[in-house]
Amino acid sequence: MVGQVLNRFSCVGTAVMLLAVVATGVAVAQQRPVDWVALNPAFAGATRVNDREQCTPCHTDVMETFTSTRHARAFRHASMPEGGECESCHGPRSKHVEEPNDSLAWSRLTARQQSAVCLQCHEGGARLAFKNGPHLSAEVSCTSCHFVxxxxxxxxxxxxxSAPATCYQCHSDVRGQMFKASHHPVREGRMDCASCHNSHGSTRALLTRTTVNDTCVSCHAEKRGPFVWEHAPVRESCLNCHDSHGSNNSNLLTSKGAFLCMQCHSYGGHVNLPRYNRVSSPLASGCVNCHLAPHGSNHPSGAKLTR
Ligand code: HEC
Ligand code: HEC
Ligand code: HEC
Ligand code: HEC
Ligand code: HEC
Ligand code: HEC
Ligand code: HEC
Ligand code: HEC
Ligand code: HEC
Ligand code: HEC
Incomplete structure (x- = not known):
């Protein structure tokens, strides 16, 4: 079969290449090889040609761009245990080489099947939970976010x-949030979606830590506490007062100035006196002019969060 293809394209160097690939380097581990026929019955009867040179005559352009990728570089220094580099993602191609058509196309696989192909080598680590996560459940596969x-x-x-541009393909609402006056500096390139989200995960909102607060205080450590005088809503969740992506109020706050506090503190006393709850004070928040420590206080007389 190899002979046939050689004749067809007169690729004299091919046999030499094949030997070179088999002879060199460490193996790229395929911990869980997929059953290609089970993924797509059109693979029945096909075997691996184990030789990228046989693809060259028809796919020069694609192979040219592929050469610069991390995979191409990793595979160049490795002997592929069960086939050539191309076939570890594209399956056994002997039939395709003889009779090219699109019956083995990537797009014919479901999101779960596509992911299984990549997970041959990438199971574990950050991707352990991917199979049970919200992305794969919604038919979002590895190649919705990665182009290899x-x-x-x-x-x-x-x-x-970039990561944000990749995510905005589907989450355009978040893009809008990031354009609000107060926002986490994603647009500025100082952080990106992956600073707070593990796209491969399955935790609530795919956060990098188990809870919202653990995620926030991984950077804002001074808000971690514990404080001598705690403020209950802070312990519960930062999102009681903050938006995570962006807000038109200062400091990513969910509402403006005194209104924020008065959602929970609306009983009598000074709280209801106009001079205490002005929304448009110079500092834009009436209450925190005096209650300087809304996140909690370590001051001996900070019980009312005033210092
Ligand atoms: C790491 C996995 C992987 C490797 C290795 C790989 N490919 Fe691909 N290739 C893909 C995926 C996934 C797609 C589909 C991309 C998409 O549509 O998102 C693809 C697409 C293609 C296409 C269609 C491109 C187009 O623009 O329509 C060709 C042709 C191709 N690959 C050939 C090859 C050849 C030849 C090799 C070896 C030099 C190779 N691939 C190596 C995963 C891989
Ligand atoms: C004789 C020419 C020829 C050879 C040799 C050849 N292909 Fe193809 N290949 C094609 C053609 C033509 C198509 C497009 C089929 C279509 O879209 O109808 C194609 C399509 C593909 C696709 C894209 C299908 C998709 O996912 O959209 C992949 C991947 C691919 N070939 C991989 C390979 C690999 C790997 C080799 C080497 C082992 C190889 N081809 C050898 C002609 C060839
Ligand atoms: C045959 C094993 C194998 C398969 C199959 C495979 N990969 Fe990889 N992948 C690797 C190796 C090896 C590396 C390089 C790791 C390194 O250099 O540390 C890598 C690296 C990567 C990286 C990191 C690139 C970077 O620049 O940091 C991504 C992303 C990736 N692969 C995605 C995929 C996707 C998506 C698929 C399925 C379309 C896939 N891989 C299929 C072996 C594989
Ligand atoms: C929803 C989008 C999304 C999906 C789906 C996705 N990834 Fe990723 N992946 C990313 C982003 C974003 C990064 C970069 C993370 C960072 O910057 O730390 C990444 C990084 C990686 C890396 C390199 C870093 C590492 O963890 O080793 C590999 C390898 C990888 N992904 C493989 C995969 C595989 C395999 C799948 C499918 C099983 C997959 N990804 C599905 C978005 C995605
Ligand atoms: C191909 C479309 C697509 C891409 C690209 C994509 N997502 Fe998603 N994402 C979805 C769908 C569909 C869902 C599940 C339905 C929903 O909650 O909207 C989802 C859900 C989520 C969730 C909510 C999970 C939950 O538990 O509520 C987060 C967070 C998320 N994606 C972050 C990201 C990040 C970060 C990226 C980029 C690295 C990204 N997504 C890329 C389609 C996509
Ligand atoms: C500073 C941390 C942080 C950054 C940076 C961040 N997120 Fe989030 N994101 C969160 C938190 C926290 C939630 C949970 C909100 C909730 O539970 O109500 C969330 C929720 C989500 C959701 C699901 C709910 C929704 O609002 O639709 C999506 C989708 C999402 N983020 C996408 C993204 C994308 C895309 C990026 C990058 C452009 C990004 N996030 C950057 C912290 C962040
Ligand atoms: C990966 C690190 C990181 C994480 C995680 C993180 N932040 Fe931030 N946060 C930043 C950076 C960087 C800034 C910008 C600081 C600056 O401009 O000096 C910022 C700014 C802020 C601001 C001030 C915004 C403004 O307009 O001045 C608030 C409020 C805030 N973060 C709350 C949160 C909350 C709530 C969470 C959890 C949902 C969180 N942060 C998670 C890094 C992070
Ligand atoms: C009860 C409401 C409330 C909760 C809950 C809350 N904050 Fe705040 N936060 C505020 C207010 C009000 C400001 C503005 C303070 C000012 O104007 O002086 C602020 C400002 C910030 C700032 C920017 C200014 C600074 O002090 O560095 C960061 C960062 C911040 N909060 C992080 C967090 C984190 C992290 C959590 C969760 C652990 C959290 N906040 C929970 C009310 C809250
Ligand atoms: C989500 C609800 C919520 C929001 C918003 C909120 N608080 Fe609180 N606050 C509480 C709860 C619950 C307590 C604990 C009440 C108790 O122990 O009796 C508390 C306690 C306090 C105390 C101490 C009261 C005492 O009697 O010791 C002060 C002062 C205070 N909050 C000020 C503020 C200020 C200022 C803001 C706006 C920046 C604010 N709070 C926003 C729920 C909230
Ligand atoms: C001019 C300063 C000032 C402003 C503005 C102010 N407070 Fe106070 N607040 C205080 C002082 C002083 C105390 C009592 C401290 C003590 O007893 O040690 C207090 C006490 C409280 C208490 C504890 C219960 C009580 O009534 O004694 C709450 C709750 C509270 N303030 C909420 C608010 C809220 C909400 C706002 C904004 C609408 C606000 N404060 C605006 C100075 C202020």
Whole structure:
């Protein structure tokens, strides 16, 4: 069969290449090889050609761009245990080489099947929970976020030039939030979606930590506490007062100035006196002009969060 293809394309160097690939380097581990026929019956009867040179005559353009990717570099130094580099993701291609058509196309696999192909080598670590996570459940596969045939992003072979651009393909509402006056500096490139989210996970809102507060205080450590004088809603969740992505109120607050506090503190006393609950004070928040420590206080007389 190899002979046939050689004749067809007169690729004299091919046999030499094949030997070179088998002879060199460490193995790229395929911990869980997939059953290609089970994924797509059209693979029945096909075997691995184990030789990228046989793809060259028809796929020069794609192979050219592929050369710059992390995969191409990793595979170049490795002997592929069960086939050539291309076939570890594209399955056994002997039939395709002889009779090219799109019956083995990637798009014919479901999101779960596509992911199984990648998980051959990438199960574990950050992706342990991917199979039970909200993305795969919604038919979002590895290749919804990653494009592996060329390098488009600085790292992680993302489908777009950056993580935010990749996510905004589907989460355009978050893009809008990031354009509000007060926002986490994602647009400025000082952090990105992956600073708070593990897209491969299955925890609530795919956060990098188990809870909202653990995620927030991983950067804002001074808000972690415990404080001598705690403020109950802070312990419960930062999101009682803050939006995580963006807000048109200062400091990512969910509402403006005194209104924020008065959602919970609306009983009598000074709280209801106009001079205490002005919304448009110079500091834009009437209450925190005096209650300087809304997150909790360690001052001996800070019980009312005034210092
Ligand atoms: C790490 C996995 C992986 C490897 C290795 C790989 N590919 Fe791909 N390739 C893909 C995926 C996934 C797609 C589908 C991309 C998409 O549509 O999102 C694809 C798409 C293609 C396409 C269609 C491109 C188009 O623009 O329509 C060709 C042709 C192709 N690959 C050939 C090859 C060849 C030849 C090799 C070896 C040099 C190779 N691939 C190596 C995963 C891989
Ligand atoms: C004789 C030419 C020829 C050879 C050799 C060849 N292909 Fe193809 N291949 C094609 C053609 C033509 C198509 C497009 C079929 C279509 O879209 O109808 C294609 C499509 C593909 C696709 C895209 C299907 C998709 O996912 O959308 C992949 C992947 C691919 N080939 C991989 C390979 C690999 C890997 C090799 C080497 C082992 C190889 N091909 C060898 C002609 C060839
Ligand atoms: C045959 C094993 C194998 C398969 C199958 C495979 N990969 Fe990889 N992948 C690797 C290796 C090896 C590396 C390089 C790891 C390193 O250099 O530390 C890598 C690296 C990556 C990286 C990191 C790139 C970077 O620049 O940081 C991403 C993202 C990735 N693979 C995604 C995928 C996706 C998506 C698929 C399925 C379309 C896939 N891989 C299929 C072996 C594989
Ligand atoms: C919803 C989008 C999304 C999906 C789906 C997704 N990834 Fe990722 N992946 C990312 C982002 C974003 C990064 C970069 C993370 C960072 O910057 O730390 C990444 C990083 C990676 C890396 C390199 C860093 C590492 O953890 O080793 C690999 C490998 C990888 N992904 C493989 C996969 C595989 C395999 C799948 C499918 C099982 C998958 N990804 C599904 C968005 C996604
Ligand atoms: C191909 C479309 C697509 C892409 C790309 C995508 N997502 Fe998603 N994402 C979804 C869908 C669909 C859901 C599940 C339905 C929903 O909650 O909207 C989801 C859910 C989520 C959730 C909510 C999970 C929950 O438990 O409520 C978060 C957080 C998320 N995605 C973050 C990201 C990040 C970060 C990226 C980029 C690295 C990204 N997504 C890329 C489609 C996508
Ligand atoms: C500073 C941390 C942080 C950053 C940065 C961040 N998120 Fe979030 N995101 C969160 C938190 C916390 C939640 C949970 C909100 C909740 O539970 O109500 C969330 C919720 C989500 C959700 C689900 C609920 C919704 O609002 O639709 C999506 C989707 C999402 N984020 C996408 C993104 C994308 C895309 C990016 C990058 C552009 C991003 N996030 C950047 C912290 C962050
Ligand atoms: C990966 C680190 C990181 C995480 C996690 C993080 N932040 Fe931030 N946060 C920042 C950075 C960086 C800034 C910008 C600070 C600056 O401009 O000096 C910021 C700014 C803020 C601001 C002030 C915004 C303004 O307009 O001045 C608030 C409020 C805030 N974060 C709350 C949160 C909350 C709530 C969470 C959890 C949902 C969180 N942060 C998670 C890094 C982080
Ligand atoms: C009870 C409401 C409330 C809760 C809950 C809350 N905050 Fe705040 N936060 C505020 C107010 C009000 C400001 C503005 C303070 C000012 O104007 O001086 C603020 C400001 C901030 C700032 C920017 C200014 C600064 O002090 O650094 C950060 C960062 C911040 N909060 C993080 C957090 C984190 C992290 C949590 C959860 C652990 C949290 N907040 C929970 C009310 C709250
Ligand atoms: C989500 C509800 C909520 C919000 C919003 C909120 N608080 Fe509180 N606050 C509480 C709860 C609950 C307590 C504990 C009440 C208790 O122990 O009797 C508390 C306690 C306090 C105390 C101490 C009261 C005492 O009698 O010791 C002060 C002062 C206070 N809050 C000020 C503020 C200020 C200022 C804001 C706005 C920045 C604010 N709170 C926003 C729920 C909230
Ligand atoms: C001019 C300063 C000032 C302003 C403005 C102010 N407070 Fe106070 N607040 C105090 C002082 C002083 C105390 C009592 C402290 C003590 O007893 O040690 C107090 C006590 C409280 C208490 C504890 C229960 C009580 O009534 O004694 C709450 C709750 C409270 N303030 C909420 C608010 C809220 C909500 C706002 C905004 C609408 C606000 N405060 C505006 C100075 C202020």
């Amino acid at each position: 045939m060329e390098t488009r992003s600085e790292r992680a072979l993302l489908a777009k030039e």
